[in-house]
Every structure is written in C-alpha cells, then in structure tokens.
Amino acid sequence: MSLPASSTSLPSIDDVIATQERIKGVASRTPLAESPALSKRFGRGVHLKLECFQPIRVFKIRGAYNKISQIPERRIVAVSSGNHGLAVAYCSRLLDKKCTIVLPETAVEEKVNAIVEFGGEPVRFGKFRKEGEAEAKAREIIREKGGVLVHPFNDPDIIAGTGTIGLEITEQLRDIDSVIVPVGGGGLISGIALVVKSLSPSTKVFGVEPEGAPKMTASLKAGKLVDLEAPKSIADGLNPSTVGSLTLEACKRYVDGMFTVSDDEIIQAMKLLVREAHIFPEPSGAASAAALLKETNLKKLGQRVVLVISGGNVSLSLLAKTLA
Amino acid sequence: MSLPASSTSLPSIDDVIATQERIKGVASRTPLAESPALSKRFGRGVHLKLECFQPIRVFKIRGAYNKISQIPERRIVAVSSGNHGLAVAYCSRLLDKKCTIVLPETAVEEKVNAIVEFGGEPVRFGKFRKEGEAEAKAREIIREKGGVLVHPFNDPDIIAGTGTIGLEITEQLRDIDSVIVPVGGGGLISGIALVVKSLSPSTKVFGVEPEGAPKMTASLKAGKLVDLEAPKSIADGLNPSTVGSLTLEACKRYVDGMFTVSDDEIIQAMKLLVREAHIFPEPSGAASAAALLKETNLKKLGQRVVLVISGGNVSLSLLAKTLA
Numbered sequence: 001m002s003l004p005a006s007s008t009s010l011p012s013i014d015d016v017i018a019t020q021e022r023i024k025g026v027a028s029r030t031p032l033a034e035s036p037a038l039s040k041r042f043g044r045g046v047h048l049k050l051e052c053f054q055p056i057r058v059f060k061i062r063g064a065y066n067k068i069s070q071i072p073e074r075r076i077v078a079v080s081s082g083n084h085g086l087a088v089a090y091c092s093r094l095l096d097k098k099c100t101i102v103l104p105e106t107a108v109e110e111k112v113n114a115i116v117e118f119g120g121e122p123v124r125f126g127k128f129r130k131e132g133e134a135e136a137k138a139r140e141i142i143r144e145k146g147g148v149l150v151h152p153f154n155d156p157d158i159i160a161g162t163g164t165i166g167l168e169i170t171e172q173l174r175d176i177d178s179v180i181v182p183v184g185g186g187g188l189i190s191g192i193a194l195v196v197k198s199l200s201p202s203t204k205v206f207g208v209e210p211e212g213a214p215k216m217t218a219s220l221k222a223g224k225l226v227d228l229e230a231p232k233s234i235a236d237g238l239n240p241s242t243v244g245s246l247t248l249e250a251c252k253r254y255v256d257g258m259f260t261v262s263d264d265e266i267i268q269a270m271k272l273l274v275r276e277a278h279i280f281p282e283p284s285g286a287a288s289a290a291a292l293l294k295e296t297n298l299k300k301l302g303q304r305v306v307l308v309i310s311g312g313n314v315s316l317s318l319l320a321k322t323l324a
Numbered sequence: 325m326s327l328p329a330s331s332t333s334l335p336s337i338d339d340v341i342a343t344q345e346r347i348k349g350v351a352s353r354t355p356l357a358e359s360p361a362l363s364k365r366f367g368r369g370v371h372l373k374l375e376c377f378q379p380i381r382v383f384k385i386r387g388a389y390n391k392i393s394q395i396p397e398r399r400i401v402a403v404s405s406g407n408h409g410l411a412v413a414y415c416s417r418l419l420d421k422k423c424t425i426v427l428p429e430t431a432v433e434e435k436v437n438a439i440v441e442f443g444g445e446p447v448r449f450g451k452f453r454k455e456g457e458a459e460a461k462a463r464e465i466i467r468e469k470g471g472v473l474v475h476p477f478n479d480p481d482i483i484a485g486t487g488t489i490g491l492e493i494t495e496q497l498r499d500i501d502s503v504i505v506p507v508g509g510g511g512l513i514s515g516i517a518l519v520v521k522s523l524s525p526s527t528k529v530f531g532v533e534p535e536g537a538p539k540m541t542a543s544l545k546a547g548k549l550v551d552l553e554a555p556k557s558i559a560d561g562l563n564p565s566t567v568g569s570l571t572l573e574a575c576k577r578y579v580d581g582m583f584t585v586s587d588d589e590i591i592q593a594m595k596l597l598v599r600e601a602h603i604f605p606e607p608s609g610a611a612s613a614a615a616l617l618k619e620t621n622l623k624k625l626g627q628r629v630v631l632v633i634s635g636g637n638v639s640l641s642l643l644a645k646t647l648a
Contacts, residue, residue: 025496028355031379036441053377055355057602114602117360172349278381278438278637280604313602316647323644 010250011156013198016163016191019066023164026094027062028054030165032172032306037276042292045304047176048273049169052281052312058237059188059310060087060152063161067150068095070157075100075147079134081107083237083311084152089120100147102138108236110315153187154244162188166195169306176203177302182287182310183207183216183258184238186247192308193254204302207251208259208291210266213239217258219248234263234318237284237311259291266290270322273309282314334574335480337522340487340515343390347488350418351386352378354489356496356630361600366616369628371500372597373493376605376636382561383512383634384411384476387485391474392419394481399424399471403458405431407561407635408476413444424471426462432560434639477511478568486512490519493630500527501626506611506634507531507540507582508562510571516632517578528580528626532615534587537563541582543572558587558642561608561635583615590614594646597633606638 011019030053038046051059064087068076076099078088085101092099100121103112112122125137138149151158169179169192179196181189186207193205209217210233218226219242227242243251261269266283269290273279281289288307295301335343354374362370375383388411392400399422402412409425416423424445427436436446449461462473475482493503493516503520505513510531517529533541534557542550543566551566567575585593590607593614597605605613612631619625 028352028377031352031377033379036443040441050377050379053352053355053374055357055374117364119360275640316599320644320647323640323647 009156010190010194010246011160011163013195015156015160016167016195019160020164020167022069023062023065023161026065026091027164029168030054032169035277038272041276042298042305044298044301046292047173047304047306048277048279049165049306049308050279051165051308051310052279052285056086056090057312058083058087059162059165060084061090062164063158063187064088064150065091065094066161067155067157068092068097071148073146073148074098075145076150077102077138077141077147078150078152079138080152081236082111083313085115085120086111086118086313088150089115089118093119100141100145102134102141104134108315111313151244153185154246156246158187159191159194159246159250162191163195164191165308166192166199170196170199173304173306175304176200176306177304178204178206179306179308180206180208180259180288180291181308182235182238182284183209184284185240186216186243186251188308188310189255190247190250194250197254204256205254206257206259206291207255208261208287210235210238210287211260211262214260215241216243216248216251217260219243220251220258235266235283235287237282238287259294261287261290261294265294267322269293274322279309280312280314280319281309282311283318285309285311333480334514334518334570335484335487337519339480339484340491340519343484344488344491346393347386347389347485350389350415351488353492354378356493359601362596365600366622366629368622368625370616371497371628371630372601372603373489373630373632374603375489375632375634376603376609380410380414381636382407382411383486383489384408385414386488387479387482387511388412388474389415389418390485391479391481392416392421395472397470397472398422399469400474401462401465401471402426402474402476403462404476405560406435407637409439409444410435410442410637412474413439413442417443422471424465424469426458426465428458432639435637475568477509478570480570482511483515483518483570483574486515487519488515489632490516490523494520494523497628497630499628500524500630501628502528502530503630503632504530504532504583504612504615505632506559506562506608507533508608509564510540510567510575512632512634513579514571514574518574521578529578530581530583530615531575531579532583532585532611534559534562534590534611535584536587538584539565540567540572540575541584543567544575544582559590559607559611561606562611583618585611585614585618589618591646593617598646603633604636604638604643605633606635607642609633609635
C-alpha cells in the first residue's frame with residue numbers, strides 16, 4: 001500500500017492544541033456522559049464519549065476539517081465508502097472547495113446519497129477493499145483535474161484531529177483507569193492514545209477490532225504492516241485491509257492492548273447502548289462497548305472506564321433490528 | 325396555578341451571558357447543522373439546532389444546572405413526569421444534592437427509571453395534569469424535609485438557561501430569517517426569543533404547540549393565563565395545562581406567531597427527521613419540523629430557517645414505529 005507524501009511523523013501535543021483551536025465552531029466538544037445503567041451493570045464507572053453527537057454524527061469531522069482547512073488547493077479527493085467521505089464532503093463544502101470521493105461499486109446507497117447531499121462528486125470504482133487500488137484511481141483523478149488527496153487515517157493532521165478527543169476526555173474526567181477505542185485504520189486510537197498517555201500516563205488505552213478485520217492486532221504482532229486478504233465485519237468503519245505506518249507506530253508506542261469482538265457481540269453491544277443508555281450508535285461505534293461486554297476480567301480495566309462511541313450513522317434497517 | 329416565589333422578571337442578555345459561563349462544561353454547545361435533504365425538500369436553508377445531542381438528550385439541562393448551581397440548600401424538589409425531572413436529577417447529582425421528583429401515577433416507566441438511575445427519589449402522586457395540585461404536594465414535601473422547588477419553566481434562571489440556545493444560534497449562523505421552537509410551558513421559546521430578538525431584531529421567532537395542548541396560543545389570544553381542562557398529545561413534553569406568567573410575558577413581547585400541529589403531523593415529522601436527517605427526536609423535539617411540514621405558505625419563514633430539535637428521549641417502541 002502506498003502512503004500519502006504527507007505522512008511523516010506523529011503530531012505533538014502542541015499540534016493537537018493548535019488543532020483544537022482550528023476546528024472550534026465546526027467540530028463539537030462532545031459530552032463525556034456517565035451511563036448509570038452501564039455503571040451498575042459492570043460494577044464500575046462507565047463513561048461514554050459521544051462522538052455520535054458530532055454534526056455529521058461521527059468523529060471524522062475533526063481530522064477532515066483540520067486537514068482541509070490547511071490545504072490551499074481548490075479540489076479535495078478522498079477514497080471512502082462511508083464516514084470519511086461524508087466528513088470530507090461536509091468540510092469541503094464549508095471551506096468552499098470542490099470534492100471528489102472515490103467509492104467502491106458496492107457502497108451502500110444511503111452513504112453515497114449523504115456524500116452527494118453535501119456536494120461531493122462520487123466516482124464509482126471497482127469492488128475494492130484493497131486501499132492501494134482505489135488510491136491509484138484517486139491519484140489518476142488528481143493528475144487529470146488537480147487537487148489534494150486526503151487520507152482517512154495515515155496523516156499527522158488527521159491524527160491531530162482525533163487527538164482533540166483525547167484532550168477533551170482528560171479535561172472532562174479525572175483519574176481515568178482505561179479508555180477503549182474502536183480501531184479501523186487506527187487514526188482514532190492514535191490521536192487519543194498519544195494525548196492520553198502524555199497527559200495521564202497511568203491511564204490504559206485499549207483498541208478493539210472486529211474478529212473479521214484484525215489488522216492492527218496482526219500488525220502489532222508481526223511488528224510491521226499486515227495487509228489482510230478479505231476483511232469483513234458488520235462494523236463497516238473498521239474494515240480497511242491495513243493500518244498505516246503512522247498509526248502502527250502510535251499504537252506500538254502508546255496502546256496497552258487490543259480486544260477482538262465478533263459481529264454478534266457488536267450487535268449485542270448496540271442493543272445494550274440503545275436500550276440502557278438511550279443512544280443510537282453505528283456498529284463501529286458500539287465496538288468499544290462490545291469489548292466491555294466480552295471481557296471476563298473486568299478488573300484490568302479499573303474503576304473508571306471511558307468507551308469511545310465513535311459514530312452514529314447506523315442504517316435504519318439495522319437500527320430497527322436492535323429495537324425488535 | 326401558584327407560581328414559585330422566584331418568578332419576578334425576565335432575565336437580561338447579561339444574565340444569559342453569565343449563564344453561558346456558569347453552565348460551561350456541563351451543558352454542551354450543540355451543533356446547528358444544515359440538513360441538505362430538508363433544505364432541498366423545502367426550497368430554503370433548513371438548519372437543525374440539535375438539543376437532542378445534550379448529555380441527557382434534552383435542552384432542560386441548561387436551565388436546571390443554572391438554577392440548581394445557585395441554590396445553597398441541600399435538597400431539590402421538582403414536579404415532572406419527564407425531561408425536567410431527568411434534568412433536575414442529573415444536575416442535583418453533579419452538584420451533590422438530594423433530589424425528590426413528584427411524578428404522576430401515570431408516568432412512563434422508562435422515564436421514572438431514568439430519574440432513579442441518576443439518584444432522584446420519585447414520589448408518585450395522583451393522575452395530575454393540573455400543575456397546581458402536584459406543586460402543592462411538592463411544597464408539602466419541602467415543609468417536611470426542607471429544600472427548594474425548581475419550577476420547569478416559570479423562573480428567570482430557567483429562562484436564562486434556554487437563552488443560551490439563542491446566544492449559540494446567533495453565533496453559529498448569520499442572517500437567520502426565522503426560528504421555530506416547540507412550546508410546552510414556554511420556557512424554551514422565552515429564552516430563545518428574548519435573546520434572538522435582542523441580537524437580531526429582523527429574525528422572526530415562531531412557537532409550535534400540539535392541537536391537543538394549545539395553552540400558549542390560547543393565553544396569547546386571551547391576553548392572560550389560560551388553564552386547559554385536559555391537554556393531551558403524543559408530545560408529552562408539550563402537555564402542561566398552562567404556561568407561566570413570565571413565559572406568557574416573554575411570548576407577548578418577543579414571539580411573532582404560533583403554529584399548531586396534530587399528533588399525526590408530529591409523527592410524520594419524526595419520520596422525516598429520522599429518514600432524511602438521520603437524527604432521532606422525541607415527539608416534542610420534532611414539533612418544529614411538523615410546523616414546517618404543515619405550513620403551506622413557506623415564504624413567510626424566509627430563506628434561512630432554524631428548527632429547534634428540543635430533545636431525543638424517544639421511547640423505543642415509538643422509534644420502532646417511525647422506522648417501520
């Protein structure tokens with residue numbers, strides 16, 4: 001997999017603080033809300049970082065706005081079948097830029113429509129799940145039309161964006177024992193972990209991946225990037241075939257451990273969050289709660305646990321199933 | 325209906341600005357998000373003020389925290405079968421106070437549980453919908469146990485709380501033509517209207533009530549408080565039998581007009597918001613969108629419309645119906 005030229009090194013805390021200022025008024029400072037029902041059920045404080053309450057109902061707005069607001073070119077190009085595409089379209093529109101999103105032929109109609117609604121120009125391309133191929137298509141578009149590629153996770157500006165979640169968490173709650181974060185390409189956990197471990201070294205940061213797409217778990221084990229053959233999970237945001245050089249580096253340095261959860265456990269976690277905490281996460285967003293449901297040795301998480309609920313762009317048919 | 329002793333006069337803009345500082349870190353600055361789908365459908369900019377993204381998924385946290393944080397007594401007493409009780413229980417817990425909520429025998433189990441979860445002590449009392457009777461019960465509790473009654477709407481500190489929504493709206497978007505606000509006891513619209521009309525006099529502010537509970541519409545028409553016999557609507561947050569002296573005063577001064585909508589129109593609006601804007605409002609929260617759906621002369625709303633989505637504590641069975 002080729003990486004964008006901008007992926008050089010991880011952001012510093014100062015970069016994250018500057019980012020917090022840059023995205024103010026666009027991305028929300030989301031609530032970190034204790035769920036008394038979940039606290040009672042798990043016998044420890046369970047606090048939900050509600051990124052599903054962002055304007056586009058997903059954390060991706062933070063990194064995308066941070067990145068795109070620093071790009072002078074008029075055209076933005078991204079590869080995504082989901083939330084990254086939505087965030088890039090939304091932020092490009094705010095910043096008065098043109099935006100092209102390379103989508104797989106298999107992309108869900110609902111998500112394509114949302115991208116188009118915000119003025120994104122969709123380009124359908126194959127059945128890719130290999131990031132490399134679609135990225136080659138994106139580069140071809142840039143050669144023709146100009147513009148800048150915005151990578152979904154392996155970019156210091158994207159990671160500085162997710163780092164602002166770490167700043168907020170440490171400001172909103174003291175003495176946190178552990179933070180559990182869903183892992184797709186690793187951008188979300190990289191930013192959170194580097195900030196949290198810097199400001200609160202005793203807090204543990206755990207990642208969680210679907211059993212069908214354990215790319216970070218495999219890469220950490222191998223000590224190098226592993227490209228999965230056919231990643232597959234109900235959590236469509238956690239399905240890239242590989243993580244990035246930067247996000248792997250961040251996880252090596254800052255992450256204390258990884259969980260894997262099954263699709264069924266993710267659905268159980270969605271039901272739990274809907275019924276007991278009255279929030280409506282997408283499957284990726286519920287993966288952190290699935291880790292808590294699955295873990296038999298809860299002691300290792302300590303008495304004060306933060307679950308990052310990364311997004312709420314759940315399909316209505318799946319939401320209906322969690323209510324049935 | 326007897327009114328609490330504290331209801332003297334409407335807050336000033338300076339009071340609202342002081343409140344904004346007081347509730348910082350507890351209440352969220354919620355997104356004001358354009359819905360491209362609704363903008364397209366209605367041929368004008370439709371922007372949603374997402375109070376359903378508050379930590380307890382309803383705007384009531386703003387006034388309750390503002391009020392309770394200024395009360396030295398250790399016990400808070402409130403009358404509510406719903407969101408006000410939830411907000412008072414939540415804020416009392418944060419401020420380390422005891423809290424008693426007088427509830428009707430008919431209160432929905434789901435909402436009672438939520439109040440208990442946050443440490444509120446529920447006291448069941450009759451089938452009241454007449455605020456006066458339940459308030460008498462609350463005063464009896466205060467005579468026995470001590471404490472301070474927190475009124476759900478007719479209080480300058482509660483109205484200063486909702487006023488912060490007005491501040492945010494005027495900061496978040498320029499050249500707003502109209503703002504549409506659901507009306508229960510009138511606390512929400514009072515705060516928003518007094519701020520918006522002060523800072524942006526050309527913006528129109530409209531209220532919306534259920535056909536089954538048109539207490540503000542009737543009171544404005546009569547020029548005095550009207551106490552309805554049997555208010556009834558699917559929008560349980562909009563069902564008090566009367567508004568307050570302060571909220572009536574605010575609406576006389578600052579509100580440009582009222583809409584009434586049927587329960588069926590509210591359900592249609594919920595479906596619209598769920599399906600096209602991907603948010604999950606409670607019936608009260610969708611009433612503003614119902615007014616837009618019902619209005620045939622959209623021109624009077626202008627080209628840039630804000631819908632206040634006041635809350636998202638929808639029952640799961642009703643949510644399932646909107647998805648069916």
